[in-house]
Amino acid sequence: MIDLRSDTVTKPDETMREAAATAAVGDDVYGEDPTVTDLEARAAETVGKEAALYVPTGTMGNQVAARVHTDRGQEVLADRKSHVVKYELGGLAQHSSLQVRMLEADPRGVPTPAAVASGYVEESVHRPGTGLCCLENTHNVRGGLAIEPERIAAAASAARDLEVPVHLDGARVFNAAVALDVPVTAITEPVDSVMFCLSKGLGAPVGSMLAGSEEFIEEARRTRKLFGGGMRQVGVLAGPGLRALENVADLETDHENARALAAGLEGLEGLSVQEPETNIVLVDVAGTGLEVGDVLAELADGGVLATRFGPTTIRLCTHRDVGRADVERAVAVVEDVL
Numbered sequence: 509m510i511d512l513r514s515d516t517v518t519k520p521d522e523t524m525r526e527a528a529a530t531a532a533v534g535d536d537v538y539g540e541d542p543t544v545t546d547l548e549a550r551a552a553e554t555v556g557k558e559a560a561l562y563v564p565t566g567t568m569g570n571q572v573a574a575r576v577h578t579d580r581g582q583e584v585l586a587d588r589k590s591h592v593v594k595y596e597l598g599g600l601a602q603h604s605s606l607q608v609r610m611l612e613a614d615p616r617g618v619p620t621p622a623a624v625a626s627g628y629v630e631e632s633v634h635r636p637g638t639g640l641c642c643l644e645n646t647h648n649v650r651g652g653l654a655i656e657p658e659r660i661a662a663a664a665s666a667a668r669d670l671e672v673p674v675h676l677d678g679a680r681v682f683n684a685a686v687a688l689d690v691p692v693t694a695i696t697e698p699v700d701s702v703m704f705c706l707s708k709g710l711g712a713p714v715g716s717m718l719a720g721s722e723e724f725i726e727e728a729r730r731t732r733k734l735f736g737g738g739m740r741q742v743g744v745l746a747g748p749g750l751r752a753l754e755n756v757a758d759l760e761t762d763h764e765n766a767r768a769l770a771a772g773l774e775g776l777e778g779l780s781v782q783e784p785e786t787n788i789v790l791v792d793v794a795g796t797g798l799e800v801g802d803v804l805a806e807l808a809d810g811g812v813l814a815t816r817f818g819p820t821t822i823r824l825c826t827h828r829d830v831g832r833a834d835v836e837r838a839v840a841v842v843e844d845v846l
Contacts, residue, residue: 509811509812509813510811510812510813510830510834510837510838510841511813511829511830512769512812512813512814512824512825512826512830512838513813513814513815513823513825514708514815514825514827515680515708515709515762515787515825515826515827515828516707516708517827517829518707518708518709518711518827518828518829519713519829520711520712520713520748521711523751524711524712524713524747524748524751524752525748527747527748527750527751528744528745528747528748529744530747531543531743531744531746531747532743533741533742533743533744534741534743535740535741536562536738536739536740536741536742536743537733537738537739537740541740541741541742541743541746542743543743543746543747543750544562544742544743544746546746546750547560547562547717547746547749547750548560548561548562548717550750550753551704551717551719551753552719554692554753555678555681555692555693555696555702555704555717555719556692556693556696556697557696557701557702557719557720557721558720558721558722558725559719559720559721559722559724559725559726560717560718560719560720560725561717561718561719561725561728561729561732562715562716562717562739562742562746562749563703563715563716563717563718563732563737564714564715564716564737564739565715565716566677566679566703566704566705566716567595567596567599568716568732568735568737569703569716569717569718570591570592570596570599570642570675570677570703571596571599571600571603571604571735572718572728572731572732572735572737573675573701573703573718573720573728574592574599574600574603574604574606574640574642574675575603575604575731575734575735576701576724576727576728576731577639577640577673577675577700577701577724578604578606578639578640579636579639580604580605580606581605581606581607581636582606582607582636582637582638582639582640583606583607583608583609583629583636583637583638583639584600584606584607584608584609584638584639584640584641584642585609585611585619585624585627585628585638585640585641585642585667585672586608586609586610586611586619586641586642587610587611587613587617587618587619587642587643587644587647588610588611588612588613589613589617589647589649589650590617590642590644590647590649590677591644591648591649591677591679592642592644592677593608593610594649595648603735606639606640607636609627609629609638611623611624611627614659615650616647616650616653616655616659617644617647617649617650617653617655618643618647618655618659618660618662618663619641619643619663620662620663620666621662621663621665621666622666624641624663624666624667624670624672625666625670628670628672638670638672639672639673640672640673640674640675641663641664641667641672641673641674641675642674642675642676642677643655643660643663643664643674643675643676643677643699644676644677644678644679645660645676645677645678645680645681645684645695646679646680646681646683646684646687646785646786646788648679648680648788649817651782651784651785651788651789651790652680652683652766652784652785652786652787652788652825653785653786654683654684654687654688654785654786655684655695656688657688657690657694657695657698660676660695660698660699661697661698664698664699665698673700673701674698674699674700674701675699675700675701675702675703676695676696676699676701676702676703677703678695678696678702678703678704679703679704679705679708679716680704680705680708680709680786680787681695681696681702681704682704682709682710682756682759683709683759683762683763683786683787684786685756686756686757686759686760686763686786687763687785687786692756696719700720700721700724701718701719701720701724702718702719702720703716703717703718703719704716704717704719706748706749706752706753707752708827709755709758709759709762709787709827709828710752710753710755710756710759711752711755711827711828712745712748712749712751712752713745713748714745714748715745715746715748715749717749755828758828759786759787761828762786762787762826762827762828762830763784763785763786763787763826765787765826765830765831765832765835766784766786766787766788766789766825766826767783767784768832768835768836769784769789769824769826769835769838769839770782770783770784770789772835772836772838772839773789773791773839773842776839776842776843776846777795777796777846778793778795778796778797778798778846779791779792779793779795779796779842779846780792780794780795787825787826787827788823788824788825789823789824789825789826790817790821790822790823791821791822791823791824792818792820792821793820793821793822794820796846798846800816800818800819800820800821800822801816803822803845804816804822806845807841807842807845810841810844810845811837811841812837812838812841812842824838
Protein backbone atom coordinates (compact mmCIF):
# COMPACT_ATOMS: atom_id res chain seq x y z
CA MET A 509 0.00 0.00 0.00
CA ILE A 510 1.31 3.45 -0.98
CA ASP A 511 0.14 5.75 1.80
CA LEU A 512 -0.12 9.35 0.60
CA ARG A 513 -2.72 10.47 3.14
CA SER A 514 -0.21 12.49 5.16
CA ASP A 515 3.42 12.73 6.20
CA THR A 516 2.18 11.82 9.69
CA VAL A 517 2.17 8.14 8.65
CA THR A 518 5.97 7.83 8.52
CA LYS A 519 7.52 4.97 10.46
CA PRO A 520 10.63 5.45 12.62
CA ASP A 521 13.70 4.02 10.90
CA GLU A 522 16.31 1.83 12.57
CA THR A 523 18.44 4.78 13.69
CA MET A 524 15.44 6.25 15.47
CA ARG A 525 14.58 2.94 17.07
CA GLU A 526 18.15 2.66 18.27
CA ALA A 527 18.03 6.21 19.61
CA ALA A 528 14.91 5.31 21.57
CA ALA A 529 16.42 2.11 22.94
CA THR A 530 19.67 3.73 24.10
CA ALA A 531 18.39 7.11 25.34
CA ALA A 532 19.39 8.21 28.82
CA VAL A 533 16.19 8.92 30.74
CA GLY A 534 14.89 10.52 33.91
CA ASP A 535 11.69 12.05 35.24
CA ASP A 536 11.07 15.01 32.98
CA VAL A 537 8.46 16.59 35.26
CA TYR A 538 11.32 16.93 37.76
CA GLY A 539 13.52 18.23 34.94
CA GLU A 540 15.73 15.16 35.17
CA ASP A 541 15.54 13.64 31.67
CA PRO A 542 18.89 14.46 30.02
CA THR A 543 17.75 13.50 26.53
CA VAL A 544 14.79 15.86 26.70
CA THR A 545 17.02 18.62 28.04
CA ASP A 546 19.39 18.09 25.12
CA LEU A 547 16.53 18.10 22.61
CA GLU A 548 15.03 21.29 24.01
CA ALA A 549 18.37 23.10 23.89
CA ARG A 550 19.05 21.89 20.34
CA ALA A 551 15.56 22.86 19.16
CA ALA A 552 15.78 26.35 20.65
CA GLU A 553 19.14 26.96 19.02
CA THR A 554 17.89 25.65 15.67
CA VAL A 555 15.00 28.14 15.46
CA GLY A 556 16.90 30.99 17.11
CA LYS A 557 14.96 31.21 20.37
CA GLU A 558 16.11 31.33 23.99
CA ALA A 559 14.38 28.15 25.12
CA ALA A 560 12.13 25.32 23.97
CA LEU A 561 9.69 22.80 25.38
CA TYR A 562 8.98 19.25 24.22
CA VAL A 563 5.25 18.57 23.79
CA PRO A 564 3.44 15.41 22.65
CA THR A 565 1.68 17.06 19.70
CA GLY A 566 1.70 20.16 17.57
CA THR A 567 -1.87 20.94 18.58
CA MET A 568 -0.86 20.95 22.24
CA GLY A 569 2.05 23.24 21.38
CA ASN A 570 -0.25 25.72 19.65
CA GLN A 571 -2.79 25.60 22.46
CA VAL A 572 -0.19 26.02 25.18
CA ALA A 573 1.22 29.02 23.34
CA ALA A 574 -2.20 30.63 23.06
CA ARG A 575 -2.88 30.13 26.76
CA VAL A 576 0.44 31.64 27.80
CA HIS A 577 0.30 34.65 25.48
CA THR A 578 -3.25 35.74 26.34
CA ASP A 579 -5.78 36.57 29.02
CA ARG A 580 -9.17 34.89 29.03
CA GLY A 581 -11.77 36.48 26.82
CA GLN A 582 -9.30 38.16 24.49
CA GLU A 583 -9.45 37.83 20.73
CA VAL A 584 -7.04 35.90 18.51
CA LEU A 585 -6.37 37.02 14.94
CA ALA A 586 -6.01 34.09 12.53
CA ASP A 587 -6.57 33.18 8.91
CA ARG A 588 -9.98 31.52 8.59
CA LYS A 589 -8.33 28.52 6.88
CA SER A 590 -5.56 28.11 9.45
CA HIS A 591 -5.00 24.89 11.37
CA VAL A 592 -5.74 26.51 14.75
CA VAL A 593 -9.15 27.52 13.43
CA LYS A 594 -10.14 24.45 11.39
CA TYR A 595 -8.52 21.43 13.01
CA GLU A 596 -7.99 21.95 16.74
CA LEU A 597 -11.53 21.33 18.00
CA GLY A 598 -12.14 24.90 19.03
CA GLY A 599 -9.31 24.58 21.52
CA LEU A 600 -8.72 28.32 21.70
CA ALA A 601 -12.20 28.66 23.19
CA GLN A 602 -12.25 25.43 25.16
CA HIS A 603 -8.81 25.67 26.77
CA SER A 604 -8.24 29.41 27.04
CA SER A 605 -11.67 31.08 26.72
CA LEU A 606 -10.49 32.99 23.68
CA GLN A 607 -12.51 34.41 20.82
CA VAL A 608 -11.24 34.03 17.26
CA ARG A 609 -11.45 36.92 14.83
CA MET A 610 -11.03 35.14 11.51
CA LEU A 611 -9.23 37.20 8.90
CA GLU A 612 -9.49 37.04 5.15
CA ALA A 613 -5.80 36.57 4.51
CA ASP A 614 -4.05 37.04 1.18
CA PRO A 615 -4.13 34.08 -1.25
CA ARG A 616 -1.06 32.63 0.45
CA GLY A 617 -2.76 32.52 3.84
CA VAL A 618 -0.94 35.37 5.55
CA PRO A 619 -2.86 38.29 7.03
CA THR A 620 -1.61 41.51 5.46
CA PRO A 621 -0.51 44.34 7.75
CA ALA A 622 -3.73 46.12 6.82
CA ALA A 623 -5.79 43.07 7.78
CA VAL A 624 -3.99 42.81 11.12
CA ALA A 625 -4.63 46.49 11.80
CA SER A 626 -8.30 46.29 10.83
CA GLY A 627 -8.82 43.15 12.89
CA TYR A 628 -7.23 44.61 15.99
CA VAL A 629 -9.53 45.44 18.89
CA GLU A 630 -8.34 47.82 21.58
CA GLU A 631 -9.10 46.80 25.15
CA SER A 632 -11.79 48.91 26.77
CA VAL A 633 -14.57 48.74 29.31
CA HIS A 634 -16.65 47.10 26.57
CA ARG A 635 -14.07 45.13 24.58
CA PRO A 636 -11.65 42.40 25.69
CA GLY A 637 -8.93 43.45 23.28
CA THR A 638 -6.74 41.50 20.87
CA GLY A 639 -4.34 39.19 22.66
CA LEU A 640 -2.59 37.19 19.95
CA CYS A 641 -1.93 36.92 16.23
CA CYS A 642 -1.45 33.39 14.82
CA LEU A 643 0.40 32.70 11.57
CA GLU A 644 1.09 29.40 9.78
CA ASN A 645 4.00 28.11 7.67
CA THR A 646 3.77 25.97 5.63
CA HIS A 647 0.08 26.58 5.11
CA ASN A 648 -1.62 23.21 5.19
CA VAL A 649 -5.10 23.90 3.81
CA ARG A 650 -3.79 26.10 1.02
CA GLY A 651 -1.63 23.27 -0.30
CA GLY A 652 1.55 23.28 1.76
CA LEU A 653 2.51 26.77 0.63
CA ALA A 654 6.00 27.85 1.70
CA ILE A 655 5.38 31.33 3.04
CA GLU A 656 8.16 33.80 2.35
CA PRO A 657 9.96 35.28 5.39
CA GLU A 658 9.07 38.83 4.39
CA ARG A 659 5.34 38.03 4.51
CA ILE A 660 5.71 36.57 8.00
CA ALA A 661 7.80 39.55 9.07
CA ALA A 662 5.30 42.07 7.71
CA ALA A 663 2.36 40.52 9.55
CA ALA A 664 4.39 40.11 12.73
CA SER A 665 5.59 43.71 12.59
CA ALA A 666 2.03 44.98 12.20
CA ALA A 667 0.96 42.97 15.26
CA ARG A 668 3.91 44.08 17.35
CA ASP A 669 3.21 47.72 16.48
CA LEU A 670 -0.10 47.11 18.26
CA GLU A 671 1.69 45.32 21.15
CA VAL A 672 0.12 42.01 20.14
CA PRO A 673 2.35 38.90 20.44
CA VAL A 674 2.73 36.59 17.45
CA HIS A 675 2.74 32.80 17.44
CA LEU A 676 3.77 30.76 14.40
CA ASP A 677 2.23 27.36 13.78
CA GLY A 678 5.33 26.01 12.07
CA ALA A 679 4.34 22.35 12.01
CA ARG A 680 6.15 22.03 8.66
CA VAL A 681 8.34 25.14 8.91
CA PHE A 682 11.43 23.19 7.85
CA ASN A 683 9.66 22.26 4.63
CA ALA A 684 9.21 25.99 4.04
CA ALA A 685 12.85 26.75 4.80
CA VAL A 686 14.09 24.02 2.47
CA ALA A 687 11.71 25.01 -0.33
CA LEU A 688 12.70 28.68 -0.08
CA ASP A 689 16.38 27.85 0.47
CA VAL A 690 16.60 30.09 3.54
CA PRO A 691 17.71 29.42 7.13
CA VAL A 692 14.73 28.48 9.26
CA THR A 693 15.63 31.40 11.52
CA ALA A 694 14.75 33.78 8.67
CA ILE A 695 11.16 32.61 9.15
CA THR A 696 11.10 32.27 12.94
CA GLU A 697 13.03 35.39 13.98
CA PRO A 698 10.12 37.87 13.64
CA VAL A 699 7.70 35.86 15.83
CA ASP A 700 7.48 35.59 19.60
CA SER A 701 6.91 31.84 19.67
CA VAL A 702 6.96 28.96 17.22
CA MET A 703 5.79 25.37 17.25
CA PHE A 704 7.29 22.79 14.92
CA CYS A 705 6.75 19.06 14.53
CA LEU A 706 9.45 16.43 14.86
CA SER A 707 7.06 13.93 13.31
CA LYS A 708 5.63 14.45 9.83
CA GLY A 709 8.42 14.91 7.29
CA LEU A 710 11.23 14.70 9.84
CA GLY A 711 10.12 11.18 10.67
CA ALA A 712 9.99 11.00 14.48
CA PRO A 713 7.18 8.81 15.84
CA VAL A 714 5.95 11.38 18.38
CA GLY A 715 6.50 14.93 19.43
CA SER A 716 6.72 18.63 18.64
CA MET A 717 8.66 21.57 19.99
CA LEU A 718 7.45 24.91 21.29
CA ALA A 719 10.10 27.64 21.38
CA GLY A 720 10.26 31.22 22.60
CA SER A 721 11.79 33.35 25.32
CA GLU A 722 12.95 31.80 28.59
CA GLU A 723 10.11 33.49 30.44
CA PHE A 724 7.56 32.25 27.91
CA ILE A 725 8.82 28.65 28.06
CA GLU A 726 8.87 28.68 31.87
CA GLU A 727 5.17 29.49 31.89
CA ALA A 728 4.54 27.11 28.97
CA ARG A 729 6.04 24.25 30.98
CA ARG A 730 3.54 24.92 33.74
CA THR A 731 0.68 25.16 31.23
CA ARG A 732 1.77 21.90 29.58
CA LYS A 733 1.31 20.24 32.96
CA LEU A 734 -2.16 21.80 33.25
CA PHE A 735 -3.08 20.37 29.84
CA GLY A 736 -1.98 16.88 30.88
CA GLY A 737 1.33 16.99 29.02
CA GLY A 738 3.72 16.40 31.93
CA MET A 739 5.75 13.32 30.99
CA ARG A 740 8.13 11.11 32.90
CA GLN A 741 10.91 9.04 31.27
CA VAL A 742 10.18 10.56 27.90
CA GLY A 743 13.76 10.41 26.66
CA VAL A 744 12.74 7.28 24.75
CA LEU A 745 10.73 9.64 22.52
CA ALA A 746 13.07 12.62 22.68
CA GLY A 747 15.94 10.44 21.39
CA PRO A 748 14.23 9.91 18.04
CA GLY A 749 13.35 13.62 18.10
CA LEU A 750 17.04 14.50 18.20
CA ARG A 751 17.59 12.18 15.27
CA ALA A 752 14.71 13.85 13.41
CA LEU A 753 16.49 17.21 13.52
CA GLU A 754 19.19 15.63 11.35
CA ASN A 755 16.65 14.85 8.60
CA VAL A 756 15.88 18.41 7.49
CA ALA A 757 17.89 18.19 4.26
CA ASP A 758 15.95 15.04 3.28
CA LEU A 759 12.80 17.12 2.89
CA GLU A 760 13.98 18.25 -0.54
CA THR A 761 13.53 14.66 -1.77
CA ASP A 762 9.91 14.78 -0.61
CA HIS A 763 9.44 18.04 -2.50
CA GLU A 764 10.98 16.56 -5.66
CA ASN A 765 8.65 13.58 -5.39
CA ALA A 766 5.67 15.90 -4.94
CA ARG A 767 6.60 17.79 -8.10
CA ALA A 768 6.96 14.51 -9.99
CA LEU A 769 3.59 13.34 -8.69
CA ALA A 770 1.92 16.61 -9.70
CA ALA A 771 3.49 16.49 -13.16
CA GLY A 772 2.26 12.95 -13.72
CA LEU A 773 -1.27 13.77 -12.60
CA GLU A 774 -1.48 17.05 -14.51
CA GLY A 775 -1.36 15.13 -17.76
CA LEU A 776 -4.49 13.10 -16.92
CA GLU A 777 -7.77 14.26 -18.38
CA GLY A 778 -10.23 15.84 -15.97
CA LEU A 779 -7.74 16.63 -13.20
CA SER A 780 -6.70 20.09 -12.08
CA VAL A 781 -3.50 19.97 -10.04
CA GLN A 782 -2.15 22.78 -7.88
CA GLU A 783 1.58 23.10 -8.40
CA PRO A 784 3.19 21.97 -5.13
CA GLU A 785 5.66 24.17 -3.29
CA THR A 786 6.56 21.55 -0.71
CA ASN A 787 5.28 18.01 -0.14
CA ILE A 788 1.51 18.48 -0.49
CA VAL A 789 -0.32 17.95 -3.78
CA LEU A 790 -3.93 19.12 -4.11
CA VAL A 791 -5.94 17.62 -6.96
CA ASP A 792 -9.40 18.79 -8.04
CA VAL A 793 -11.31 15.90 -9.60
CA ALA A 794 -14.44 17.86 -10.60
CA GLY A 795 -13.55 17.61 -14.28
CA THR A 796 -13.70 13.82 -14.17
CA GLY A 797 -17.37 13.73 -13.25
CA LEU A 798 -16.51 11.40 -10.35
CA GLU A 799 -17.32 11.89 -6.68
CA VAL A 800 -14.36 12.35 -4.33
CA GLY A 801 -15.48 9.44 -2.15
CA ASP A 802 -15.60 7.12 -5.14
CA VAL A 803 -12.16 8.23 -6.31
CA LEU A 804 -10.66 7.61 -2.87
CA ALA A 805 -12.30 4.20 -2.59
CA GLU A 806 -11.05 3.07 -6.00
CA LEU A 807 -7.57 4.41 -5.30
CA ALA A 808 -7.50 2.39 -2.10
CA ASP A 809 -8.58 -0.71 -4.04
CA GLY A 810 -5.61 -0.05 -6.32
CA GLY A 811 -3.19 0.27 -3.40
CA VAL A 812 -3.00 4.06 -2.98
CA LEU A 813 -4.33 5.97 0.01
CA ALA A 814 -5.22 9.67 -0.25
CA THR A 815 -7.29 12.17 1.75
CA ARG A 816 -10.50 14.07 1.06
CA PHE A 817 -9.65 17.76 1.19
CA GLY A 818 -12.82 19.45 -0.03
CA PRO A 819 -16.01 18.79 -1.99
CA THR A 820 -14.06 18.04 -5.17
CA THR A 821 -10.46 17.92 -3.93
CA ILE A 822 -8.13 15.18 -2.74
CA ARG A 823 -4.76 15.62 -1.05
CA LEU A 824 -1.69 13.49 -1.64
CA CYS A 825 1.30 14.01 0.61
CA THR A 826 4.81 12.74 -0.08
CA HIS A 827 7.15 11.79 2.76
CA ARG A 828 10.30 9.86 3.64
CA ASP A 829 8.56 6.47 3.31
CA VAL A 830 7.56 7.19 -0.32
CA GLY A 831 10.10 6.76 -3.12
CA ARG A 832 10.03 7.74 -6.78
CA ALA A 833 8.84 4.27 -7.79
CA ASP A 834 5.88 4.71 -5.42
CA VAL A 835 5.08 8.04 -7.06
CA GLU A 836 5.13 6.50 -10.53
CA ARG A 837 2.95 3.64 -9.35
CA ALA A 838 0.49 6.09 -7.76
CA VAL A 839 0.15 8.01 -11.04
CA ALA A 840 -0.55 4.76 -12.86
CA VAL A 841 -3.22 3.80 -10.35
CA VAL A 842 -4.93 7.19 -10.69
CA GLU A 843 -4.88 6.78 -14.44
CA ASP A 844 -6.47 3.34 -14.12
CA VAL A 845 -9.20 4.75 -11.86
CA LEU A 846 -10.01 7.52 -14.32
